[in-house]
Structure formats: structure tokens, C-alpha cells
Amino acid sequence: xxxxxxxAPILIVAxxxxxxxxxxxxxxxxxxxxxxxTTFALGISLALTIILAIKIxxxxxxxxxxxxxxxSLTLPSGLKFPIRIMFEVDAMGIFMGLITAIVSFxxxxxxxxxxxxxxxxxxxxxxxxxxxxxxxxxxxxxxxFNFFVFLEIASIASVALIxxxxxxxxxxxxxxxxxxxxxxxxxxxxxxxVGIFYGQYDLLNFAAIASVIKYSQLDKIALGxxxxxxxxxxxxxxxxxxxxxxxxxxxxxxxxxxxxxxxxSLYALFRVTFSLYNISLSTLTVGWVIIIFGxxxxxxxxxxxxxxxDIKRLMAYHAISQTGYMLxxxxxxxxxxxxxxxxQKYGITAMEGGIFHIMNHAMYKGLLFLxxxxxxxxxxxxxxxxxxxxxxxMKYTTIFFIIGAAAIAGLxxxxxxxxxxxxxxxxxxxxxxxxxIAMVVSILTLASFVKVFHSAFLGPxxxxxxxxxxxPRSMIFAMAALSCIxxxxxxxxxxxxxxxxxxxxMSLIEQFKYTGTVLGGM
Amino acid sequence: xxxxxxxxxxxxxxxxxxxxxxxxxxxxIYIRNKGEESYKKNxxxxxxxxxxxxxxxxxxxHIAASHIYWGFTEALKDYYNPLxxxxxxNINDYSGWIIIITIIILILVGVSG
Numbered sequence: 001x002x003x004x005x006x007x008a009p010i011l012i013v014a015x016x017x018x019x020x021x022x023x024x025x026x027x028x029x030x031x032x033x034x035x036x037x038t039t040f041a042l043g044i045s046l047a048l049t050i051i052l053a054i055k056i057x058x059x060x061x062x063x064x065x066x067x068x069x070x071x072s073l074t075l076p077s078g079l080k081f082p083i084r085i086m087f088e089v090d091a092m093g094i095f096m097g098l099i100t101a102i103v104s105f106x107x108x109x110x111x112x113x114x115x116x117x118x119x120x121x122x123x124x125x126x127x128x129x130x131x132x133x134x135x136x137x138x139x140x141x142x143x144x145f146n147f148f149v150f151l152e153i154a155s156i157a158s159v160a161l162i163x164x165x166x167x168x169x170x171x172x173x174x175x176x177x178x179x180x181x182x183x184x185x186x187x188x189x190x191x192x193x194v195g196i197f198y199g200q201y202d203l204l205n206f207a208a209i210a211s212v213i214k215y216s217q218l219d220k221i222a223l224g225x226x227x228x229x230x231x232x233x234x235x236x237x238x239x240x241x242x243x244x245x246x247x248x249x250x251x252x253x254x255x256x257x258x259x260x261x262x263x264x265s266l267y268a269l270f271r272v273t274f275s276l277y278n279i280s281l282s283t284l285t286v287g288w289v290i291i292i293f294g295x296x297x298x299x300x301x302x303x304x305x306x307x308x309x310d311i312k313r314l315m316a317y318h319a320i321s322q323t324g325y326m327l328x329x330x331x332x333x334x335x336x337x338x339x340x341x342x343x344q345k346y347g348i349t350a351m352e353g354g355i356f357h358i359m360n361h362a363m364y365k366g367l368l369f370l371x372x373x374x375x376x377x378x379x380x381x382x383x384x385x386x387x388x389x390x391x392x393x394m395k396y397t398t399i400f401f402i403i404g405a406a407a408i409a410g411l412x413x414x415x416x417x418x419x420x421x422x423x424x425x426x427x428x429x430x431x432x433x434x435x436x437i438a439m440v441v442s443i444l445t446l447a448s449f450v451k452v453f454h455s456a457f458l459g460p461x462x463x464x465x466x467x468x469x470x471x472p473r474s475m476i477f478a479m480a481a482l483s484c485i486x487x488x489x490x491x492x493x494x495x496x497x498x499x500x501x502x503x504x505x506m507s508l509i510e511q512f513k514y515t516g517t518v519l520g521g522m
Numbered sequence: 523x524x525x526x527x528x529x530x531x532x533x534x535x536x537x538x539x540x541x542x543x544x545x546x547x548x549x550x551i552y553i554r555n556k557g558e559e560s561y562k563k564n565x566x567x568x569x570x571x572x573x574x575x576x577x578x579x580x581x582x583x584h585i586a587a588s589h590i591y592w593g594f595t596e597a598l599k600d601y602y603n604p605l606x607x608x609x610x611x612n613i614n615d616y617s618g619w620i621i622i623i624t625i626i627i628l629i630l631v632g633v634s635g
Contacts, residue, residue, distance in 0.1 A: 177613070178613050181613050181616070181617060182617070186620075189624070221628065224627045224630075225624065228623045228627050231623075238608075238619050239616075239619050241611075241615070241616045242616055245611070282631070284634075285630055286634075289630060300605065303602075304606075307602065309588055349530040384586070384587035385588050387587075388586075412534075413539050417534075418536070421534050422529055425531040425532065426530055428531070429530070429531070447591070451587060451590045454590060455590065459583070460580035460581055460583065460584060462581060462584065490536055491537065491540070493525070494527040497527060
């Protein structure tokens with residue numbers, strides 16, 4: 001059992017990867033087994049991720065070296081730097097891994113009935129598994145070239161999934177094409193940055209590069225390439241325009257997973273700035289760049305959301321807006337990283353707020369996209385102008401929507417309130433104006449979701465939806481599970497912050513621990 | 523037990539908040555129950571009062587999404603017009619924004635030392 005646990009980092013990735021190639025064969029034998037096999041594989045990955053999280057939070061970061069005599073042998077005798085590909089999973093990596101595991105598992109359960117009417121589900125489930133593999137890989141890898149590979153796996157799977165309904169529809173195919181173009185640009189820039197590091201240091205390992213990085217002109221160019229493209233993949237304004245297209249056209253469970261995939265890019269942005277460069281870079285300049293991305297994303301995201309009529313486009317703009325909170329919180333932490341007094345006073349709390357918001361956002365935005373999917377499943381439309389009175393016939397969906405909407409608007413006692421409060425109260429001490437803007441955005445978010453609630457759920461039962469009824473049980477289960485997580489995180493935020501978020505934040509700040517795990521000296 | 527979340531400037535406890543809300547709700551319900559008792563179901567009292575105007579059909583009375591916050595967007599049209607205009611849906615513009623922002627960040631990082 002202990003031996004099995006030593007291999008947990010690779011098993012979490014390998015099981016869905018093998019399942020992805022198994023699905024077409026399973027589909028030949030029994031069509032219904034495709035979804036169940038996918039759910040089973042992702043269920044095992046989720047269980048292993050939880051076990052690995054417990055181990056990391058109690059013992060410390062875990063490395064997994066590929067092809068070595070022992071998975072923890074980072075430096076074979078006589079070598080100063082690692083030469084093998086490895087995973088390095090610390091508290092931040094496993095925090096993101098938990099999000100990926102939960103969201104992809106519930107996405108697969110929701111898909112069981114939601115995708116029932118579509119053909120080619122062997123491809124759908126294979127791609128869903130590959131997307132999950134890509135996300136896990138981005139979060140676990142300790143090697144920058146491997147990061148590029150996993151980014152590509154996630155991007156290619158995402159493109160195909162966004163376009164999945166597009167065989168006879170133009171819009172999903174167009175959204176997929178747009179995502180493909182922006183992903184290709186970002187992948188090229190990441191690869192260029194990888195080349196810069198390899199050309200200078202003959203190294204590809206994150207920790208090894210971090211230990212020798214000089215912040216030369218070439219390193220600055222690499223940083224200048226990585227920051228915008230990773231922010232773009234996370235949906236930061238003004239490079240956000242692919243987001244409403246992709247999120248609205250993808251099937252609802254895929255949209256939920258795409259939110260987590262965007263957050264994997266956000267994680268990479270934080271990993272690069274904190275674990276790779278840390279205080280060697282101009283923390284104030286890059287911190288403010290991230291803060292400005294956050295402000296623009298928060299404000300433009302929410303104001304664009306208010307005027308949308310398509311429920312999923314509206315929610316997509318809110319996803320952009322919420323990403324702004326994460327960028328703001330962590331950006332403030334980065335801006336004061338070189339100032340230990342300010343970091344202790346409010347920087348760590350701001351980062352805790354930003355990182356906690358990543359988890360919270362994945363849960364409530366996932367829930368909201370699933371409720372939008374439930375409405376589409378029963379009404380066949382995403383147009384809010386055509387909806388109304390659905391609370392009469394879809395009572396569970398209505399309750400789940402209220403929970404999700406209250407959480408995203410930052411209403412107590414839901415989880416969104418806890419992370420936003422951490423951001424407001426800490427960012428205020430850095431710059432009060434930033435905090436005030438964040439609060440205004442929260443009010444506008446509430447206003448926007450009041451509009452959705454009124455137009456979709458309230459009012460008299462409309463004649464065209466007389467036959468509408470509640471969605472099937474697998475869809476309700478996925479929404480109920482997310483609702484329970486939201487309520488639990490909202491009622492006991494201290495438990496999550498203390499046991500999951502704080503260690504994640506410290507693993508970003510304490511670069512020496514990240515490098516020490518691979519190079520020794522811990 | 524109370525789940526105190528320290529924020530650096532204070533604390534937050536959802537449990538205390540829930541207890542306070544329950545207590546306030548109980549007081550509100552108590553006061554409400556002490557109020558007017560002449561209400562009768564399925565009488566004139568049930569009908570909406572629209573300043574004496576006839577009531578619209580139930581289906582016709584639903585306000586669609588486009589009509590909500592009309593005044594808000596109309597008042598802010600100088601903000602919205604250019605903002606909507608830059609969301610062209612054209613992939614060339616999407617790529618252009620990435621290039622522009624990359625150049626700006628390269629300059630900022632380059633000159634910041």
C-alpha cells in the first residue's frame with residue numbers, strides 16, 4: 001500500500017490517460033459503459049489526489065522522478081542538477097490538483113445524462129479524460145518543457161471539446177477555432193521562453209532554473225512572454241475575448257472543466273513569478289502588472305456581463321470578473337514580496353484570499369454553469385429573453401442556482417464571501433481604492449445574477465415551458481455535490497484556509513523549499 | 523468550533539452569523555404574527571394593485587432580460603459603446619491584443635531593472 005502511495009503522483013495522471021485510450025474500445029462493446037468507465041477512472045484519480053493531499057500536507061512536498069531507481073531520487077550520485085523528468089507536487093500543486101479532480105469527476109457524472117442525446121461519445125469522454133490529464137500535468141510537473149507539453153494536451157483536448165457540438169453548427173466550431181488560434185500563440189510563446197531558459201542554463205527543471213536564475217535580459221524576455229500568455233489563458237482582460245466564445249459554446253460540464261483549466265494557467269503564472277523568479281524580479285512592477293490585469297478583469301468582466309442575454313456568455317464574463325479577484329489578491333502579495341513587514345502584515349492574507357478564491361470560484365462557477373446546462377437541457381435555449389417561470393417546474397435547479405449566485409456575489413454565509421472578505425480587508429491596507437473597486441464589482445455581480453434569477457426562474461409559468469420538468473438524477477447529483485462543498489467552505493472557511501490555503505500560499509512564497517525539495521539542502 | 527477566520531483586520535465566523543440571522547428571523551416572524559389578521563385568501567386582497575389599471579395576462583406580464591437594467595446601460599452608454607465595439611468577435615483582434623499586451627509587458631519588465 002505504501003509502495004502504491006509512492007506512485008500516487010503518476011497514477012493520478014496515468015489512470016485517466018490510460019482510460020482515455022481505453023474508452024473507444026469500451027465503446028465498441030457497450031456504449032453506456034463509456035461514461036461509467038470515465039467516471040470510474042476519474043473517481044480513482046480523485047481518491048488518489050485526496051490521499052496525496054493528506055500526505056503532502058502532513059509530510060511535505062513530494063517528488064516523482066521518471067525512470068529513476070527510486071521515485072524520490074532527484075539527483076543521481078555525482079550530479080549537481082536533475083536530468084530526469086519529474087513531478088514536484090507541493091501544497092500549491094495539490095491544491096490545484098484537488099480542484100481538477102473534483103471538477104472533472106463531477107463533470108463526468110453530469111455528462112452521463114446531459115450528453116446522452118449526442119453521438120460520438122467515445123471521442124467526448126476520451127477528450128474529457130485527456131483534458132484532465134493535461135490539467136493535472138500542468139499542476140504537478142516540475143519541468144518547464146513538460147509544462148509546455150501538458151499545456152498543449154489540455155489546449156488540444158479543449159479545442160475539440162468546445163467544438164464537440166459543431167458538426168452541424170457553425171458557432172461551436174468557430175469558438176473552437178478561435179481557442180485554437182489563441183492557444184497556439186500562447187504555446188509558441190511558452191516554448192520560446194523554455195528555449196531561452198534552456199539556452200542559458202542547460203536546464204529545464206523549475207527548481208534547478210530557480211536556483212541559478214540571474215534575471216538577465218534574456219530572463220526578462222522570458223518573463224515578458226510568460227506573464228501575458230498565461231494571463232491570457234486565465235482569461236485576463238484585455239486578452240479575454242476568447243473566453244465568452246469558448247465557455248458559451250462548449251457543453252455545460254466541459255465549460256465547468258474549462259474554468260478549472262483556465263485556473264491551471266493562472267497557477268502557472270503564480271508558479272513562474274513566485275517559484276521560478278521570486279524576489280529576483282522587480283516584484284513591485286510585475287505585482288502591479290498582475291494587479292492591473294485583476295482590476296481590468298474585475299470591472300470590464302462584470303460590466304460586460306450585465307448586458308448579456310445569453311446565460312452562458314453572461315456567466316463567462318463573470319468568470320473573467322472573478323479571475324480578477326484572484327489576480328488582485330495574489331498580485332498584492334507579489335508586489336510586497338520583497339518587503340517582509342508588509343508581506344506579514346497583509347501580503348500573505350491577500351494571497352490567501354486570492355488562492356482561496358480559486359477553489360471557491362471553481363466550485364460556484366462550476367455549479368452556475370451546470371445550472372445553465374440544466375436550463376438548456378429542458379428549454380433548448382440559452383437566451384434569457386425566452387426563459388421565465390422555470391422555478392415552478394425546476395425546483396432543485398432553482399435552489400442550486402440561488403446557492404451559486406449568492407456565493408459568486410459574495411453573500412454570507414457562502415464561500416465567496418469568505419475569500420472576498422480576506423481580499424477586501426488585506427488589499428485595503430495596500431491601496432484602499434483597489435478594495436473599493438472590488439466591493440463595487442461584487443455589488444454589480446449581485447445585480448447581474450438578480451437579472452438572471454428574475455428572467456429565468458421568476459414570473460408566471462410560460463406556455464412554451466408547460467412540459468418542462470426537473471433534470472435527471474445524475475445532473476442533480478453533480479449540482480448537489482458542488483452546493484454541499486460551497487456551503488461547507490462557507491460555514492467553515494477557517495478549516496480550509498488553515499489546512500489547505502495557507503500551506504499553498506507559503507509554498508509559493510518560500511522558494512527555497514521548492515528548490516530544496518529537488519536539489520537537497522532542506 | 524465557531525470557525526473564526528482571521529482577516530488581519532478582524533475576523534469572520536459564518537456560524538455566529540447564521541445564529542444571529544436565525545434569532546433576528548425569529549423576532550421578525552413573531553412581530554409579523556402579531557400583525558393584521560383580517561387577511562383572507564382568494565378574495566380581492568389577493569389581486570395585485572396597479573393603480574386601478576387592468577391586470578395583464580400572467581404570461582404577458584413577465585419582464586424579459588433585455589428590459590432589466592435598461593436605465594443603467596442607457597445612462598452608461600458612453601462607457602458601453604466603445605467597450606462593446608472592441609469586442610469584435612474577430613480572431614485577428616484577439617491575437618492583436620495578445621501582441622500589444624506582450625509588447626507593453628516586455629517594455630515594462632525591461633525598463634524596471
